[in-house]
Structure formats: C-alpha cells, structure tokens
Amino acid sequence: MALPVTAALLLAGCQRKPAVVTLVRADTAARNDYYISNRAPLVPSQFVKLPAGSIVPGGWIRKYLELQRDGLTGHLGEISAWLEKKDNAWFSGDGTGDHGWEEVPYWLKGYGDLGYELGDKKIIAETKRWLEKVFESQRPDGYFGPAVIPDKAKDSIPDLWPNMIMLWCMQTYYEYSRDPRVIPFMTAYFKWENTIPEDKLLTLYWENSRGGDNLYSIYWLYNRTGEKWLLDLAAKVHRHTADWMQNGNLPNWHNVNVAQCFREPATYYMQTGDSSALKATYADFHLIRNLYGQVPGGMFGADENARPGYSDPRQAVETCGMVEQMASDELLLGITGDPFWADHAEKVAFNTYPAAVMPDFRGLRYLTAPNMIVSDSKNHSPGIQNDGPFLMMNPFSSRCCQHNHAQGWPYYAEHLWMATPDNGLAAMLYNSCKVTARVGKGDSVTLEESTHYPFDEKVKITVHSAGANEFPVYLRIPGWCKGAKIYVNGKALEHSNTPASYTRISRTWQDKDEITLELPMQVSVRRWAENKQSASVNYGPLTFSLQIKEHYEQADSRTSAIGDSKWQKDADATKWPAFEIYPDSKWNYGLELDQADPAKAFTVVKKSWPADDFPFSQQHVPLLIKTKGREIPSWTIDQYGLCDTLPPSPVAVSTPEESLTLIPMGAARLRISAFPVVKGQSQ
Known part of the structure; x- marks a missing residue:
C-alpha cells in the first residue's frame, strides 16, 4: 500500500x-529491479538500502571513520576483555567459554561495516575470523553462538538478545560478500527459534524489549527466500515482544530501549499494513520527547532510565542511545519514506553524538547532556540517575557503549x-x-x-x-x-x-x-516553553553551544572505570588514557534576545575549512556565531557537582552585557546549549 x-x-x-x-513519499507502484526490497505481502519499500560497500564515504565522514579505525573502534580488540579471543564463547567455535553476551556482536556490527566502507583489508579479515567462528558454532538444531542460559530463563532457553545483534552482522556481511552460507545459516536458526513454545519466547528483559531487531532480520531473510513460515514466525515474535503500541505509555523507560525499540511497531507494519502500528512508532517518538526531550540536540534526558521530575537539559543520554536512535531514523527512512527521519538523524548525528567521544576518537563517555559543564570521574547521583563515574572520557569503561558506539558513523554512511x-x-x-x-x-x-554540509549550504x-x-x-x-x-x-x-x-x-x-x-541556512531561535522558556540557537541543521574553554586532565583508565568494566591484562593504560574535562571559563550565561526578531541578535562567522577535514573540535570549527549575553550569578554548580537546573526565563540580572561566542554543539564536549533568556537593568 x-x-x-x-x-x-x-x-x-x-x-x-x-x-x-x-x-512527499516515493511512488511504490514499481519495485526496484536490482536491489532487494520488500516482497509481497509485505508493504512495498519506500526506499531500499544499498549493499554495504556501495557507498565510499569522503569528506568529514571519511575522516571520522578513519579516526574510528585508528582510535577506539579499531583497537578495542587490544583493550576490552570481552573481545579477548582466548576462552571467548563467541570465538570458541562451539559456544563454550566466557564473554558470550552482547559485547562481541555490538562491536562487530560497526567494526565490520567500518572495514567494508573504508575497504580496509585488515578489518575485513578480522571480521571474517570472528564470523567464521559463528558459522562453526551452529548446532544441528540451528541454534548458534554461546549457549547463555540466564538464571530466570525457562527450560534452559538461551537469551536471544545477543544473537539478534549477530544476525545483523551476518546480514551486512552477506550484502558485502554474497557468502552463500549466510542464507541457510539464518534459515536454520529461525527454524530453531520457531520451535520455542509461545510461553517461553522472549521472556527476558532485554530480548523482550528488543524483539523488533529479531523481527527485522526475519523480514530481511523472507525478502531473499520468500518462505511463508517466516511470516508466521514474525507474527509470533511480535506477539511476545514488549508492547510498544500502548496509548500514552511505554513498556519501560530505559533510554537505549526507547531509542531502539520505538520502531518495532513500524517494522511490524510492513507485514500487516495496519496504519495504527505505524502511528504507534510516531506516538512513541513524540511521547518521550514531550516528557523528557524538551531540549536541543534531538535526544531526551533519561540518563539511563527516564524519571519523572528530571527533564532539565542537564539530564543526559547514553552513547548507546544516540547510535541506536540514528539507526532507527535510518531504518524508518526506508520503511516510511518520511524525510522527517532524515532530518532527525542529522540532528542527532551533528549535534549530540560527536561530543560523546574524544576528538581523536580514543575514548568515550557513557552519558552526555545538552547542558554539561563538567566531564569527570565523580559520582553525580542522584543528579543523574547513574551511581558512579559515568561522565568520564574513558576507553576502558562503559561496557555497552564501549562496544556499541562502533555502529554510529558506519551505519550513517551506509544511508x-x-x-x-x-x-x-x-x-x-x-x-x-x-x-x-x-x-x-x-x-x-x-x-x-x-x-562540506552541514557547515556549508x-x-x-x-x-x-x-x-x-x-x-x-x-x-x-x-x-x-x-x-x-x-x-x-x-x-x-x-x-x-x-x-x-x-x-x-x-x-x-x-x-x-x-x-x-x-x-x-538562516539563524533561528527555538524557545522551549516546557523547559523554563529556555532558548536554543540553530543555523540550518546545526545547534550552537556556548564556547567554554576546556581543560583536559589525564587519568588512569583502570582506576576511573565504571564498576563492571573489564580489560585485558596486557592493555596499556598509558597508551589509552582517560580524561576529565573541566571548564576554564565562565559558563553561566543567559542570552539577550530581541523579542520581535530573536535571530537579529546573532552574527554568523564563517572560517576556512579545517585542513584535517575534521570540523568537530573547538579549535577547527568552520562556523561561529557571535552574540550578546549576561552572566547569571545565581546559576551555579549544585550539590551534585552538576550545573544547576535552568532558572525560569526571563532572568533579571544586573551584570554587564558581554560578547559571547557560540560553536556547533557537536564540537563542544562541555556545553551550554539550552540558554536562559536574561533581562538586564537597562531593558
């Protein structure tokens, strides 16, 4: 339809x-003759993803991918204990051993695609080494991988969540290589999955929340084989996935689950053609943002789990949540054809995600917020939900994000x-x-x-x-x-x-x-009525933040890692240090706005394009915005060590007017992106 x-x-x-x-949408009366799209009775594809390797990235995206290769993504196999091959359940060939959960497939999902896009023979060969072991691990009944049996599983049914991720690795590998083993491998696995009794399927928290990823892989295989029983399995998986079609509610409020799983109804819509399922995905997207996303940057303030009363722009989101949101936007482009999802993917990719990693891509942090004036190893709970050093830039830390970050730019480049x-x-x-x-x-x-988009028109x-x-x-x-x-x-x-x-x-x-x-592109100002009438400044798809001088202090990655982090005994912490970032200039400013014409207060300054093709660092941003503001002395660091919540605008102050410089939000590891609006004595 x-x-x-x-x-x-x-x-x-x-x-x-x-x-x-x-x-406003593609005309789906025809079906692409050369690239696999939805097979009847699935709803026709609006747009069709090209096989991995079809797009060779250039410009700053390529630079970012090269930084990934030379930085954390490309060298995580030397650092992470979860990726050590010895006694690794994903590398044993028979599923025995340790570290058999999500970390290996999380990393491999982006790492392999990184190699395909850069044409990097070393990465492609390493990816294939891991995948050969996955092929080898398939049992006669069709199950593959580690036989991880969680304590709460019924009748020893393995946790299906890590296998969902590994299937995506296999799918992209097939698109790139046409390895004929992939189709029968996935077919045998889904036949095994189809034998799981209804009352024992997807009973665990993560697999239950994220069944939409399983669903998408079933459709991927159906489009290549046309076997009708796969659609029956898809309906079964949908029935036992968490209900993301509730009116005004979500099955859980975990930030990554929301960013990843809200697309499940739209995925199932491809089978049923039921517009209510499609509408549910849009409703979920807007629900989380109406409650916790009245902030710039495209994401929402859930820290790890969204909490009533915690919706200020100092609330953060996981790096996992950012890359999963980008992936959801990209998939929804193909399903719905709605250009809204491309706009949103850019919003997150340009403004939120770049600041979650070090400029050289050799470290990342678990949580990043639109208003963030410190990035350190201290415990800021309950100001943020998480109890521990969750704001630290650390290559040894953050377990899930440490591995899952890898998909962000490779998946973006593929779309x-x-x-x-x-x-x-x-x-x-x-x-x-x-x-x-x-x-x-x-x-x-x-x-x-x-x-040079989005820095050029x-x-x-x-x-x-x-x-x-x-x-x-x-x-x-x-x-x-x-x-x-x-x-x-x-x-x-x-x-x-x-x-x-x-x-x-x-x-x-x-x-x-x-x-x-x-x-x-023109300057525009958005007022966030539901968040103290704060203001954010945009230029085209870019949002701008206050330029805060950043002071980096090096620390030992091992002593400042989150509690469940694990690293290899030979991992060199001196080669892969962690960093704390502190402000070396004042940050507590409000903006002065002309109420009749808010954009009038801003002057765009264009600079030369950086010689290294990397625009997301304070030193090399090719765009600045000059404006005026006033310090708000009462807006300070609170008892949790965070910038205090926003004061309601307008804020009456007697401080002098000052010239302020704003830089693209994605280049600001410390940032104020949602500003109070001030009213000075002279006004």
Whole structure:
C-alpha cells in the first residue's frame, strides 16, 4: 500500500529539460529491479538500502571513520576483555567459554561495516575470523553462538538478545560478500527459534524489549527466500515482544530501549499494513520527547532510565542511545519514506553524538547532556540517575557503549544514498561520497557528491556514466530549509523545492553532468516553553553551544572505570588514557534576545575549512556565531557537582552585557546549549 503522493509536474517530454516532481513519499507502484526490497505481502519499500560497500564515504565522514579505525573502534580488540579471543564463547567455535553476551556482536556490527566502507583489508579479515567462528558454532538444531542460559530463563532457553545483534552482522556481511552460507545459516536458526513454545519466547528483559531487531532480520531473510513460515514466525515474535503500541505509555523507560525499540511497531507494519502500528512508532517518538526531550540536540534526558521530575537539559543520554536512535531514523527512512527521519538523524548525528567521544576518537563517555559543564570521574547521583563515574572520557569503561558506539558513523554512511522503487537513487543524508549502483535499465553509474554540509549550504553531485543513462535522482529537501535551489549543468530548475519533501529529477544523464543543490541556512531561535522558556540557537541543521574553554586532565583508565568494566591484562593504560574535562571559563550565561526578531541578535562567522577535514573540535570549527549575553550569578554548580537546573526565563540580572561566542554543539564536549533568556537593568 503506497503512502500518499503529492506531485507537481513542471517540465517533461524533452530530453534537454528534466522532468521535475515534488514528492512527499516515493511512488511504490514499481519495485526496484536490482536491489532487494520488500516482497509481497509485505508493504512495498519506500526506499531500499544499498549493499554495504556501495557507498565510499569522503569528506568529514571519511575522516571520522578513519579516526574510528585508528582510535577506539579499531583497537578495542587490544583493550576490552570481552573481545579477548582466548576462552571467548563467541570465538570458541562451539559456544563454550566466557564473554558470550552482547559485547562481541555490538562491536562487530560497526567494526565490520567500518572495514567494508573504508575497504580496509585488515578489518575485513578480522571480521571474517570472528564470523567464521559463528558459522562453526551452529548446532544441528540451528541454534548458534554461546549457549547463555540466564538464571530466570525457562527450560534452559538461551537469551536471544545477543544473537539478534549477530544476525545483523551476518546480514551486512552477506550484502558485502554474497557468502552463500549466510542464507541457510539464518534459515536454520529461525527454524530453531520457531520451535520455542509461545510461553517461553522472549521472556527476558532485554530480548523482550528488543524483539523488533529479531523481527527485522526475519523480514530481511523472507525478502531473499520468500518462505511463508517466516511470516508466521514474525507474527509470533511480535506477539511476545514488549508492547510498544500502548496509548500514552511505554513498556519501560530505559533510554537505549526507547531509542531502539520505538520502531518495532513500524517494522511490524510492513507485514500487516495496519496504519495504527505505524502511528504507534510516531506516538512513541513524540511521547518521550514531550516528557523528557524538551531540549536541543534531538535526544531526551533519561540518563539511563527516564524519571519523572528530571527533564532539565542537564539530564543526559547514553552513547548507546544516540547510535541506536540514528539507526532507527535510518531504518524508518526506508520503511516510511518520511524525510522527517532524515532530518532527525542529522540532528542527532551533528549535534549530540560527536561530543560523546574524544576528538581523536580514543575514548568515550557513557552519558552526555545538552547542558554539561563538567566531564569527570565523580559520582553525580542522584543528579543523574547513574551511581558512579559515568561522565568520564574513558576507553576502558562503559561496557555497552564501549562496544556499541562502533555502529554510529558506519551505519550513517551506509544511508547517505538509497535506491528508489523506480530504479533511481535518492540523496538522503548529505555528505561527500561516491555511490555506485545499477539504475535505469540496469547500467551501473557512479554519483560523486562533494560538500562540506552541514557547515556549508552547497552540495555538488557529478554523474559518472559510460554512456547516456535515463534514471531519476531524488534530492531530499530538509524540513528546516526554505528557498532551496537546484541547478543542472549550471542552469536553474524553475521549481519550488518544498521543505520536508523530495525533488525528483528524471532525465537522460550524460557523463560529467552536474547537479548543484543550494540549501540556504538562516539563524533561528527555538524557545522551549516546557523547559523554563529556555532558548536554543540553530543555523540550518546545526545547534550552537556556548564556547567554554576546556581543560583536559589525564587519568588512569583502570582506576576511573565504571564498576563492571573489564580489560585485558596486557592493555596499556598509558597508551589509552582517560580524561576529565573541566571548564576554564565562565559558563553561566543567559542570552539577550530581541523579542520581535530573536535571530537579529546573532552574527554568523564563517572560517576556512579545517585542513584535517575534521570540523568537530573547538579549535577547527568552520562556523561561529557571535552574540550578546549576561552572566547569571545565581546559576551555579549544585550539590551534585552538576550545573544547576535552568532558572525560569526571563532572568533579571544586573551584570554587564558581554560578547559571547557560540560553536556547533557537536564540537563542544562541555556545553551550554539550552540558554536562559536574561533581562538586564537597562531593558
């Protein structure tokens, strides 16, 4: 069932003039001829993920992936005890040994994709070493991996949650390698899973919450084999997954579960076509944000679990929650076609996630908040829910996030472009890259994208084709962007490019044809009425934070790690130090705003692009915003060692007006992103 389509045909019929159409969703009357999409009776795919390796990232995304490779992700096998191969249940080949839970598949899920995207032979070979052991571990009954039997499991049914993650590793590996063993491997496993009695399926907390990941893998396999019993299994899994379709409530309020599991109803919608399931995913998204997400950066303040009364922007979210939210947004793009999910993926990716890791990607912290003026090893509970050193930048710590962070940028890069039902390509998330895919009547083309987005307004796409090739190109127009302009070979298309839609350009493309997209950015101010009338400052998709001078103090990673952390006995803590970050400048400022025209108070300063292609550090941000503000002396560090909760705006102060510099939120490891609004004596 296709979702509603709005189309305005402006130019057609002449090869020299492209046909240009505005779409709010893709037209799913056709099915892509070259890439596997939903098979009937599943709801047709709006957009189709390209196989891993189809997109070669460039620009700052590539730089970020290289930092991952050279930093924590690429070297975690030397640090984490969970990844040590000796006596490892994931590497034993028969499921025996230790460390048989989520850590290995969490890490491998991003690590392998990192290798596929960078074409890194060493990473690909290491990924395959682990996966060979997973293949080897499959029992005659179809179960694979460690036979982890939790204390509360009924009749010795293993915990299915870690296997859900490993299936995703297998799926991407298959897309990249076409290894013929993957399909029968997954088929045998799901046949085993189908034998689990109804009353014993998904009874444990994590597997019960996260059954949607299992569901997605079943559909992935069904789309490749068409075996009808898989749909019966999918219905069974949905019945025993936590109910994410409650009206005004969630089955639990764990931040990662919410970011990951709210998409489960939309996933099941693909089988039923029931719009109430699709609506439930949207309702869950907005529910958590209405209650705990009245803050900039796209996430919500749950620390680990959301708590009534704790919704200030100093409340944090796990790094796991950020990368799972990005993955949910990317998957929902394909399921729903709604450009809203691309806008939101960018919001989290640009503003929240980069600050959760060290600029050199050699450490991360468990929790990051929109307002955060210290990142240390102290216990800040109950100001944050977690009891321990949960704000520390530490490569030895944070167990789940230490491994699960790996998927963030690789999954994002895999969704820069997607295939369309009408054999075209859609630019979903803008970044420099090259995408190679079959289009039109089956010929392969490469589209080369060059941009500094979101730090610049211009995106250039160059067609590389052996000959003339007729196919459509979809360009997503972000919801925040008014007045977008598109040029083909330097000639403007006379078309109104509607925000929160796609502009579809269909023509016969020639080698070296160029598309130029201009996305004008303006300063805007958002007032958070439900959070003390605070204000945040945006420029296009970027949110800005107060520039706070950051003082880094090195510490021993072992002595400052969270209690359940484990590391290898030979891990060199001097090579992988932890860091505390303290403010070396005042942070307790409010903004002065012109009530009639709030954006009037801000001046955008554009700087040269960083030579190292990395814009998410204080020293090299290519954009600044200058404004005015006043110190709020009563807004201080509280008894928990955190910045105190926001004072209600407007705040009357007698302090002098000062010039303030704001930097992109993603480059600020210490930050004030939700500002009080001040009213000085002179006003």
